[in-house]
């Protein structure tokens with residue numbers, strides 16, 4: 001599958017997709033989402049339907065990632081989404097498209113889904129990243145394999161509990177971590193101080209607020 005924005009003037013929304021079966025077809029993929037006018041797109045992104053296209057020849061469902069601007073006044077959303085494949089290009093400051101000046105940069109669909117869930121709950125994503133940092137530290141300390149690639153995602157808020165999934169501690173298994181909302185309040189009280197302190201300021205400074213910006217050593 002070929003992933004990458006087609007930047008023909010005047011037909012920005014039509015992307016040329018090449019399937020694994022080599023079939024080439026055009027797909028309508030938006031480069032902007034406004035939750036004020038299209039609130040239904042929130043659920044569509046979170047449940048994974050958004051940007052899914054079906055190959056007309058082999059019927060395979062493809063999920064290409066394209067740069068996307070996302071806004072929503074009631075949730076305070078002002079994001080620019082960068083495809084996962086452009087992660088390193090972005091970190092080297094070498095993207096060949098404009099991101100504008102969004103409040104947040106989000107990289108890859110999983111991060112986008114996570115961020116939307118946080119904003120939907122009207123929570124502060126910096127605070128969630130700090131909690132993830134503590135969880136990551138604990139997870140890294142608990143594994144013997146120094147090469148372990150551990151990922152943590154906020155999944156949902158259930159009553160007074162925040163649920164996180166931790167991947168990579170054991171192969172093919174997901175650890176579920178439940179954190180009391182009290183912890184969120186505690187971190188939140190301190191967030192301005194954290195913004196000025198290492199290592200927190202490294203990953204809390206906008207626009208890319210993510211623990212993926214820090215490497216935690218065992």
Ligand SMILES: [Zn+2]
Nearest residue numbers: 019021055058
């Ligand atoms: Zn196909």
